[in-house]
Amino acid sequence: MAHNVEKDDVTGIETTGHEWDGIKELNNPLPRWWLWTFYACIVWAIGYWVVYPTWPLISSHTKGMIGYSSRQDVVDKIAEAKAAQAQYLDRIEVASLADIRADTELLNFSLAGGKSAFAVNCSQCHGQGAQGFVGYPNLNDDDWIWGGTPEEISATIHYGIRSAHEDTRFSVMPAFGKDGLLERQQINQVVEYVLKISGQEHDEAAASEGQTVFAEQCSSCHGDTGQGLHDLGAPRLSDAIWLYGGDRQALRETVTNARFGVMPDWTNRLDEATIKQLAIYVHSLGGGE
Amino acid sequence: MDQASQAASQASVSSAKVETIDVDAVNKKEERSLYKARVKIYPKRAKGVFRKLKWLVMAATLAVYYLAPWIRWDRGPNAPDQAILIDFPARRFYFFFIEIWPEEVYYLTGLLIIAALGLFLVTSLAGRVWCGYTCPQTVWTDLFIWVERLVEGDRSARIRLDKAPLSVNKIARKTTKHVLWILIGMATGGAWIFYFADAPTLLVDLFTFQAPIVAYSTVAILAGCTYVFGGMMREQVCTYMCPWPRIQGALVDEESLIVSYKDDRGEPRAPFRKNMDWDTRGDCIDCNQCVAVCPMGIDIRDGQQLECIHCALCIDACDEVMTRINRPLNLISYDTYVNHERRAAGRPEQKPRIFRARTVIYAALIAIVGLIMLAALITRSTLDINILHDRNPLFVKLSDGGIRNGYTIKILNKQHEIRRFEIAIEGLENALISVVGQEGTSGLTVPADRLAQFRVFVSVPAANAPDGREDFNFVVTDLADGNRAINDTVFRGPEQ
Numbered sequence: 001m002a003h004n005v006e007k008d009d010v011t012g013i014e015t016t017g018h019e020w021d022g023i024k025e026l027n028n029p030l031p032r033w034w035l036w037t038f039y040a041c042i043v044w045a046i047g048y049w050v051v052y053p054t055w056p057l058i059s060s061h062t063k064g065m066i067g068y069s070s071r072q073d074v075v076d077k078i079a080e081a082k083a084a085q086a087q088y089l090d091r092i093e094v095a096s097l098a099d100i101r102a103d104t105e106l107l108n109f110s111l112a113g114g115k116s117a118f119a120v121n122c123s124q125c126h127g128q129g130a131q132g133f134v135g136y137p138n139l140n141d142d143d144w145i146w147g148g149t150p151e152e153i154s155a156t157i158h159y160g161i162r163s164a165h166e167d168t169r170f171s172v173m174p175a176f177g178k179d180g181l182l183e184r185q186q187i188n189q190v191v192e193y194v195l196k197i198s199g200q201e202h203d204e205a206a207a208s209e210g211q212t213v214f215a216e217q218c219s220s221c222h223g224d225t226g227q228g229l230h231d232l233g234a235p236r237l238s239d240a241i242w243l244y245g246g247d248r249q250a251l252r253e254t255v256t257n258a259r260f261g262v263m264p265d266w267t268n269r270l271d272e273a274t275i276k277q278l279a280i281y282v283h284s285l286g287g288g289e
Numbered sequence: 290m291d292q293a294s295q296a297a298s299q300a301s302v303s304s305a306k307v308e309t310i311d312v313d314a315v316n317k318k319e320e321r322s323l324y325k326a327r328v329k330i331y332p333k334r335a336k337g338v339f340r341k342l343k344w345l346v347m348a349a350t351l352a353v354y355y356l357a358p359w360i361r362w363d364r365g366p367n368a369p370d371q372a373i374l375i376d377f378p379a380r381r382f383y384f385f386f387i388e389i390w391p392e393e394v395y396y397l398t399g400l401l402i403i404a405a406l407g408l409f410l411v412t413s414l415a416g417r418v419w420c421g422y423t424c425p426q427t428v429w430t431d432l433f434i435w436v437e438r439l440v441e442g443d444r445s446a447r448i449r450l451d452k453a454p455l456s457v458n459k460i461a462r463k464t465t466k467h468v469l470w471i472l473i474g475m476a477t478g479g480a481w482i483f484y485f486a487d488a489p490t491l492l493v494d495l496f497t498f499q500a501p502i503v504a505y506s507t508v509a510i511l512a513g514c515t516y517v518f519g520g521m522m523r524e525q526v527c528t529y530m531c532p533w534p535r536i537q538g539a540l541v542d543e544e545s546l547i548v549s550y551k552d553d554r555g556e557p558r559a560p561f562r563k564n565m566d567w568d569t570r571g572d573c574i575d576c577n578q579c580v581a582v583c584p585m586g587i588d589i590r591d592g593q594q595l596e597c598i599h600c601a602l603c604i605d606a607c608d609e610v611m612t613r614i615n616r617p618l619n620l621i622s623y624d625t626y627v628n629h630e631r632r633a634a635g636r637p638e639q640k641p642r643i644f645r646a647r648t649v650i651y652a653a654l655i656a657i658v659g660l661i662m663l664a665a666l667i668t669r670s671t672l673d674i675n676i677l678h679d680r681n682p683l684f685v686k687l688s689d690g691g692i693r694n695g696y697t698i699k700i701l702n703k704q705h706e707i708r709r710f711e712i713a714i715e716g717l718e719n720a721l722i723s724v725v726g727q728e729g730t731s732g733l734t735v736p737a738d739r740l741a742q743f744r745v746f747v748s749v750p751a752a753n754a755p756d757g758r759e760d761f762n763f764v765v766t767d768l769a770d771g772n773r774a775i776n777d778t779v780f781r782g783p784e785q
Contacts, residue, residue: 032326127681127682128681129679129680129681129682130682131681131682131685138682138685138686140682140685140693140695141685141686141687141688141693142687142688143687143688199690236688239688239689239690240686240687240688240689240690240751241686241687241688284725284744286685286693286695286725286744286746287685287687
């Protein structure tokens, strides 16, 4: 729309024709370099439309001249990374755990790979730092229910605990209270005895009664002195580490109703190399035997 | 002036002919506009003391820039032998005997502070010395104008050429000029990359097309920038893009030496005529030589202005004219505002005071920062440790009731040889220390000029477990020379 061209008296420059509170804006052009940059951007954008996928269509999108696809790019990069890792993974696949640990290169690769596999598959139950929660063992400490050598850890990961796998590690502690195997008083006595052997405050009289009950009912799995037995997955009771809590209340609950912790088997979910890396990583957390 | 030249200038007076140049300053006092399309400037060649000084400074700065990466410096094995090297892949900066690791970039901060203060100091002493002589924009623009003059001739020849219709001669000259500019640009970009890699190797790689793509693109970008900034944009960069002219006004005071025109002596100006009476007029003959030589295209007689870079070429131009017409020199000169005032009040000039609060404070600050940096450099240790305490879990309870904490200890060996260390702790009672993958805590090997990382477990028996947290130190000792690094960290246990 044409409007009357008005020139500012002082500067001799055309005004925009608007007026705000008596002030008129001058119609100064943009700096030329700015304009050229702007035009260059437009040309660039048009070029971009042609070369790269740009416009969404109803069921698809324009493909662009060079057929670039960011998704394909990612796929290629992953394949590239996989190929780069293959030289290590192939060796880990066939090497024994001991051999891997003896080879600095494979060891470092396994520690890094195991760490990331742990974060994806294991941290949900065992925690990001493998610190464990009630019912989910802390993997940093030096107490192992099923054994803490790399081979034993690997077996646990492969087959799980009380999982659906036929080779799973399996053990059942009787529910002494619920199933009526022990009287309430006997349960209390055996709990006092366990408090005693784990070095906690206890009732001495009840504990000595409990020792008899323990010898009859518990020692076949947990050992004469409560030292535990890896083969049966019977936890050591004479130490300071407790999976479900070691105070009077928690122990009474365990003896009365028993516990039934489950870990899935990973044989069919993770490949052999990943499981080996996981075993080595978990073993490296500091408590490995 | 000695006798001979005195005589020569006397002799020339009679035949004195000073060309009056038809040139307008780009920012004339009478009509300054906020925005104006660019007026092309054709700087005329100046001759004189400051021009010579500028050639010298140009030669020196360009020589430093182009040659510095080629200086060799023997650091022994396991280290590059280039005196100045920014080694990005290995994350090292080498400057002669100084070697800086990434965590020591505070040296760079110190250097920048010194550079800034240095700039403040020279500016408060003598105005925009930096802009006029040493700024890369000035140096390369000067070089490009020199090339332009070589190919197309001086001011008037260039104006004629630009006005002339297209001809073989014009195309040939213009093409030659631009090719030379681009070659200079490429040499400039080329020199830059030599600071980032072994120069001789890179030079060969560059010409055999073995160099990394980033080297070529850096050369291309810098060549382009040099060509556009030095050849095309020139004074526009200083006037419109650079923030420094706006800041410098605050650093100059009435005692600073600045390039200025003595209007008390020059005015009223009038054209030169033979045998006229100098008592009734000023010394300025309005020949516009000072405007014609100005690379910024301004008229210094309009007084101090933002565009003036204080290159002093107008002083040379004016002095040359004054010599020819046999008038005293320094109509345009380095002068202080105080003297302008004193002359106006009819008092004698005074020597510029160098020691003022401003300059003394700047100099003192430079000295302080310099000493701090020197002290830091002298006491720089070649052994450093970093300790990361495990956050998850914070601590682990062991089967015997003891508490164990995990640490990642990074040992930085800043010497160019393999070193072996021992890790110990102090300040934690009955603590046991073990290093993952090592027998014992001694003989931890760190390769030359590298960082090595160790997993360390510290455990204390239940009886000594701290309530919450306890501070203690890791001590890393060099087994060979007993050099020690001590770092404090924390041991955490359950709150009781």
